[in-house]
Amino acid sequence: MGLDDRKLAVLRAIVEDYVATQEPVGSKALVERHQLGVSPATVRNDMAVLEDEGYIRQPHTSAGRVPTDRGYRLFVDRLSRVKPLSPAERRAIERFLVGAVDLDDVVHRTVRLLAQLTRQVAVVQYPSLARSKVRHLELVPISTTRLMVVMIADTGRVEQRLVELPGPLSADDVTDLRRLANDKLVGSRLSDTPPLVQALVDESSPHLRPAMATLSSVLLETLVERHEERLALAGTANLTRGGLLDFQGSLRPILEALEEEVVLLKLIGEAEPSTTRVLIGDENEIDNLRAASVVSTGYGPGRTIVGGLGVVGPTRMDYPGTIATVRAVARYVGELLAQN
């Protein structure tokens, strides 16, 4: 039952070699490439134990060993040594992110950067509206009975919706509405708005009340109920790396999962402060991703979290490197957001 240090070293060596070569690794090759200080036969005995415990398995009787999901899990939890980023990578990150003009721009650059550095599929969630505060509400009359509502959040997100008013409004009415709404809502967290919005309607003058009611229902509906989350995706071509060995030959389920925003949000969006989450193969709740691993973390200015980002790749993945990159990118993005 107990795994002594050498057995753990063997497991680590197997994971590292398999990730590097993509081929089942045998006892002989292992002792050649790593200084284990024992003979192949000894390693074989250790391997037999590791296999009994479910950390590795043999694709065929006469083949080398391959880590199982459980093996990767042990590796990630206890065996992997943190891989510091190379200076080149650091430079790449900085170069990539300076000069972003826009939240859109930041997100797009980030997701491309992440895909490029990890050589995997990258996902970045836009700063969540639920975690943003209202910075300003703008009402733009499109016609006498139509209003465009533009909400600017402190995270830089801007959302707009067209509102069909119950009756015509004068320019002064619109100004009043704007002032009322801003007075009440600016600075408040979006998840806290429902009671505020209600108060807003109640406090409006009878004259403006119908318009305010429509306006607030649209606000609630768009921004809170179906909480407008957005995602950016990049690097799907990286799925074809490593031939068809990863993902057991079919990209179909992975591509399908990546098209489902809801699925991705569940994956990436449930970030907690300063934690990097690693989901390996089977641990994944989404069936289509059972053959994949996900590394994700939260990001935001300072110590707060406003959104998540991460990568999706084969279980046969360079976990230490990927984790380091994901963390580093998240930190840089956080700093960038803090500057605004």
Added chain:
Amino acid sequence: MGLDDRKLAVLRAIVEDYVATQEPVGSKALVERHQLGVSPATVRNDMAVLEDEGYIRQPHTSAGRVPTDRGYRLFVDRLSRVKPLSPAERRAIERFLVGAVDLDDVVHRTVRLLAQLTRQVAVVQYPSLARSKVRHLELVPISTTRLMVVMIADTGRVEQRLVELPGPLSADDVTDLRRLANDKLVGSRLSDTPPLVQALVDESSPHLRPAMATLSSVLLETLVERHEERLALAGTANLTRGGLLDFQGSLRPILEALEEEVVLLKLIGEAEPSTTRVLIGDENEIDNLRAASVVSTGYGPGRTIVGGLGVVGPTRMDYPGTIATVRAVARYVGELLAQN
């Protein structure tokens, strides 16, 4: 040289059968499935001619025939009969598109619908800013030296940019700026703005001129120079349909091409009124898409074109059906936009 009617019928039959079965089609199977009124031997003679002319080819000596890109081209140009949409499809389109609340929503629904109906990868370009008119410019002070510029276009597009001002502005200054800019720019086409913007700066009071200059340079830079085009993509999982036979085994080049916005824009965005463009295999200028075909068209309210949409799929594609669907979706989207 001349291809008589029967030879053309044979080509059409080959294309239709090959698209349906995905297998090289032989002379015997052809006469069985289509009423050609002649024997297999005759068909073989015709096939020999078609092969000489480069319309079909044999994967192996003892296999049936497969259309070449040139064969598909002839088929599309002269042989395919228009396939009217099924009532179910029409209903699907309507059901899918009513209830869209937003331009974003319209585009997302459209791209998903198109992917679903054609079972291919769908691409939809957001209404091009170059073809939009300014409906309103809103300036929102973020701090005394920072302004958020929100541009609302008549196509429903909303773009925003953060502007770093050369010096602090009062609320009244902002109001003045806003009024000046709107007076001058509202209603004008974005591609025509550069001279207008210049005039705007010249006509500003000396007091406001530096701010206006910054503002206008940002406007020009964002909206005109690097003309902000946007795209939505859906259905990449459909690439895995038809196994690995299409795209000669590797999705890599296709996925890479689909990640390049610039590439896609060139493909989809150069739409001309009431034309459906079909690019087959080799005809494609983008190397990565040499194994694929693209069907695209423009859309917009009324007879104008504000953007493009289309699908990317294998050369072995149901051209008549795809063309019909792409056209129909474009028309519905146009109607939807006209309502705003």
Added chain:
DNA sequence: GACTGGCACTCGCTACAGTCGAGTGCCAGA
């Protein structure tokens, strides 16, 4: 008791030969 060398065994991979059959090209005849 832990490690090691040796050895028999398993089994996937590759090469090769043989068979089958779909599909062809060609030709003589209607």
Added chain:
DNA sequence: TCTGGCACTCGACTGTAGCGAGTGCCAGTC
């Protein structure tokens, strides 16, 4: 001009054999 017939080609599939990487086990050594 079309057709039936016929010889031919060649990919797909099957079965056999040899190779070799890798294993499990066991007896022997430190």
